[in-house]
Amino acid sequence: MNLIYVYKKDGTIFSTDAAIVDGSITLPFAEDIEKVELKLERFRVPAGSPGYFLLPNLNYASTPGALIRFRERPATVEEHPASFSVPVFGVTTGTKGVLAVVTQEKYSYTLKIEVANGFYELSAVFTPEALPPVIKLFELEGDDANYSGMARSYRNYQISRGACRPLKERVKENPDLAESAVSTMIRMRMGWKPVPPTVLEQTEENAPPLHVAITFDRAKEILKRCREKGLKHAEFCLVGWNKGGHDGAFPDLFPVEEAFGGEKKLRELLEYSKECDYNVSAHTNLVDSYSFSKRCTPAERLIDPDGTYHLGGQWGGGQSYYLCPKCACEKFAAEDFAALKELGFRGTHYLDVASIKLPDACHSPDHPLSKEGNAFWRTKTMAMAKEVFGAVSSEGPLDFCVEAMDYSLYANFGITIDNPPALCEGIIPFWSLVYHGIVTCNCSYDTVNEMVKDNPDLWLWNLEFGGRPTAYFHSKFRPASDGAAPDLRCSTDEEMESGINALVRRAEEFEKIADLQFEFIEEHEELAPGVVRERYSDGTLITINHSDTPFEGIGAKEYRVERPQK
Numbered sequence: 001m002n003l004i005y006v007y008k009k010d011g012t013i014f015s016t017d018a019a020i021v022d023g024s025i026t027l028p029f030a031e032d033i034e035k036v037e038l039k040l041e042r043f044r045v046p047a048g049s050p051g052y053f054l055l056p057n058l059n060y061a062s063t064p065g066a067l068i069r070f071r072e073r074p075a076t077v078e079e080h081p082a083s084f085s086v087p088v089f090g091v092t093t094g095t096k097g098v099l100a101v102v103t104q105e106k107y108s109y110t111l112k113i114e115v116a117n118g119f120y121e122l123s124a125v126f127t128p129e130a131l132p133p134v135i136k137l138f139e140l141e142g143d144d145a146n147y148s149g150m151a152r153s154y155r156n157y158q159i160s161r162g163a164c165r166p167l168k169e170r171v172k173e174n175p176d177l178a179e180s181a182v183s184t185m186i187r188m189r190m191g192w193k194p195v196p197p198t199v200l201e202q203t204e205e206n207a208p209p210l211h212v213a214i215t216f217d218r219a220k221e222i223l224k225r226c227r228e229k230g231l232k233h234a235e236f237c238l239v240g241w242n243k244g245g246h247d248g249a250f251p252d253l254f255p256v257e258e259a260f261g262g263e264k265k266l267r268e269l270l271e272y273s274k275e276c277d278y279n280v281s282a283h284t285n286l287v288d289s290y291s292f293s294k295r296c297t298p299a300e301r302l303i304d305p306d307g308t309y310h311l312g313g314q315w316g317g318g319q320s321y322y323l324c325p326k327c328a329c330e331k332f333a334a335e336d337f338a339a340l341k342e343l344g345f346r347g348t349h350y351l352d353v354a355s356i357k358l359p360d361a362c363h364s365p366d367h368p369l370s371k372e373g374n375a376f377w378r379t380k381t382m383a384m385a386k387e388v389f390g391a392v393s394s395e396g397p398l399d400f401c402v403e404a405m406d407y408s409l410y411a412n413f414g415i416t417i418d419n420p421p422a423l424c425e426g427i428i429p430f431w432s433l434v435y436h437g438i439v440t441c442n443c444s445y446d447t448v449n450e451m452v453k454d455n456p457d458l459w460l461w462n463l464e465f466g467g468r469p470t471a472y473f474h475s476k477f478r479p480a481s482d483g484a485a486p487d488l489r490c491s492t493d494e495e496m497e498s499g500i501n502a503l504v505r506r507a508e509e510f511e512k513i514a515d516l517q518f519e520f521i522e523e524h525e526e527l528a529p530g531v532v533r534e535r536y537s538d539g540t541l542i543t544i545n546h547s548d549t550p551f552e553g554i555g556a557k558e559y560r561v562e563r564p565q566k
Contacts (some may be wrong), residue, residue, distance in 0.1 A: 004028065005037040008348070018139065024103070031134035036126050038135065042098045043091050043122040046469050047072050051097070053113065053122050054090035054147050056430050059421050061085045062356055062396050062413035064465075065430025067147065068113060068423045070120050078423050080111040080333075083358060085397040086432050089122065090140075090150045099153050100124070104134035106400070107371045113423055114527045121382040123137045129361065130370045137211035148523045151433030155520065162439050164402045168518040176279060176390040177406060179192035180348050181440050181468075182514035183233040184507045185407070185566035187283070188222065189474040190214045190238060190260050191245040193316035202292040202317040210245050210257070213474045216265035220492060222362040222473070225496065227276045229504050233346050233511065236273070239283040241266060244292060246477065247315035250285040251332050252322065254295040254339070261344070270344030278327045280348025281389065282340050284415055286328040286381055287522070290317035300327035303364040310360060311351075326369055331379045348391040348407055354378050355405060356396025356413070375400040402439060409470070411441040413519060415461050429524060437520040437537065442470035449475055452486045452499060456557040458547055459506070464532060464544050464557060465520055469510050471503040516540060539564030 002018035002025070009032050018025050018038060027036045045051065052067040060083040087102040089111055090485040102124070104107065109126040126133040137151045154448035155376040158164050171178035193210045198208050214222075219238065226234060240246030241260060242253040256263040273280040289296045302310040340349070340414035360375035369377070382404035386392040411431050432441070442448060449472055450458035462469070473488045488503075490496040516536050523535040530547030531554075541562040545554045554560045 003039045006033060007035045008035070008305055008449045010032045016121055022051075022135055023138070024136045027126060027133040027559065028130070029128045034127070035111070035227040036128070037123050037132065037195075038126070038133075039123045040137075043100075045070050045091065045093060045120045047115070047118050047120060049093055051093040052147075053120070054084045054088075054092075054150055054430070055080060055111065055424065056088055056098075058424055058427070059083075061358065061398055062410055063413065064412050064427035065147070065425035066421070066427055068120070069123075069425055073117045073423075076112045076422070078421055080113075080421065081428055082106050082107055082109045082111075086154060086399050086434060088150070088154055089124070090147070091122065092140070092145045092147075092372070095142060095145055096157045097140035097150065099138040099150045101154060101157065102133065102137045103136050104131050107127070107375075109133065115423070116440055130372065132478055133156070147228070147428055147430060148433055148525070151430055152520075152522065155438075158399075158402065159438075163499075164435075166518075166520075167437055167440070169355065169370060172495045173519070176389055177349055179233065179279070180235055180391055181517040182511070184231070184471060184503060184510065185409075185442065185471040185474075186222075186226075186238065186503065187237045187239050187470070187472040188214050188219055188359050189246055189472070189477060190216075190219070190240040191257070192240055192477045193245060193248060195247075195314075195316050196320045197314050197316060200314065202290065202318045207244065207292060210248070210259050212259050214260070214437040214490060216241075216261035216269045220269050221498065222490060222500070223269075223273060223276050224281075225451075225500050226504070227278070229500060231504050231507055232548050233507065233514070234278055236278055236280045237348070237350050238280060239350075241282065242284070245316060247285070247288065247290075247320070248317050249290055249292040249294075250288050250317065250320075251328065251336075252477075253282075253284060253336060256343075258302045267344055270346075273344075273346070280345060281347040281349050282345045283352060284336060285322060285338070285352045286313075286332055286336070287325070287351075287357060288312050288317075288320040289323045290320055292371045295332070296323070299366070300324055300331060301364075302360060305361075305363050306394075307363070307430070310362075312377065321362070322357075324369060325359075325374050325381065326362075326367055329377050329381045329384070333384050337385055341388055345389070348393045349385045350393045350409075351382055351385060353560060354382060355394035355398045355401050355408065356410065358398065358426050359400065362397065379404050397435075397441070399431075399435070402435065405439055407468075408439055408441040410443075410445055411465055411467065412444045415444045415446055421562050426526075428469075429521075432464075432466045433521050433524055437518060438464035440517055441465070441467050443467040448472050449486070449488050452488060452500040454486070460544050460546055460557065460559060463542065464524075464534065466516070468517070469503065471499070473499070481494065511543075513540075516542075
């Protein structure tokens, strides 16, 4: 039986049948309700059964998907907060399955898994804030009753309702997007103030000194050497080119930071990029703000329920404060994008944070906003950038903005995480199964600069998750992240040459399979421990051997591409 448990604020608890109408369930919502829990009969499975529960992420939005198999285990309860890159959960028992899609109140629920009395049970617990929660159910059978089928079902749902369009269709009208999809992404961090910051509330008088890592002239040398070495397909993004360097004074961008050469040298660089036939875009931010900003006031900040400012992290500009996205869009977006276009920036514009931070409600009496409203205005800002530059990117995989996004810097912030949930077994590239062929990506924070790191698994992970190679000059800018792992540097000609040689080699390897960026990943399966195979929509098979031993002619830490016969 499908049941809804209603928990009222006065302590009363009651249950009612969950009616499925046109494939959807609508949960009750009222001022006196504290939370509601949905328990579906299909999501109660005897231990020892074949199949699994699907979770779209391990335990926060920027982590891979995971499966919970119905093994015999001790009794336990595990909760997963509402921090999912895609708002779905699923179950299969081998030949039949169900995909549940949360279509309303997507940011206000927890998934709870209970193991007790010989059964597994997955329920969704909502604390609705503005609207009745709605869950749409898709029945799956046969070859569709697995996690790949669940991904296909959600992808088809998204496309059919107009939430996104396949990349193959969009590039027909957008040559810059077509070039971006087959290009290596090369980011260059120009400079930054100390992180963690030595001054939290900065002014012109007390702002810490700026560390200069790359000048505009040096960036020009990087473009020149990449072109001379035959790098055909690359797009560049300047990080921290703006006032105060990286995270220096957002949302302020201007004047262009003089320490890197100022506006004159930036214009020379952007003009030169045309000679090289490379697009160069700008990294900007309309989510964070700093007191160092001159055009932003506390009136535009996001307000928490208790009336205080919603704080972000502490970065180069000091203490960051989240902006109300409606204020940010209406006050700053059009002005910024026009100015950046006039400077000569081209290609995939980057809006930091916008797709990696879950939308929060704004409780300002002057500009109140629900979580759904927050998502709407962030997406609108991205769409405005897309209209000006042709393509737009952001940091993470949250799919509320998928209609506007073309590239995700981190489809997963980490491939592995500390303290993973106990019930989850292994990882799956669920986001990529849904969105490869729609949004391009880099697999994770770890796979940035994988071409200069001594870990062959990183390239294999990026390949499995359908990622593009991503290089980052001066990716490290915090003492905590310096560590021993290599980084791309360009302080000397020797450093620059070595790094460019490595990324050119990876780009040449990627070029052989870059056409697959325009295809869906239709199937992902494990053939043996550490060995997976993916089938693309054009029939191409890629088998990836993460293991330390050969597998059917594929060497350890190697892969094989099999193209369909024509």
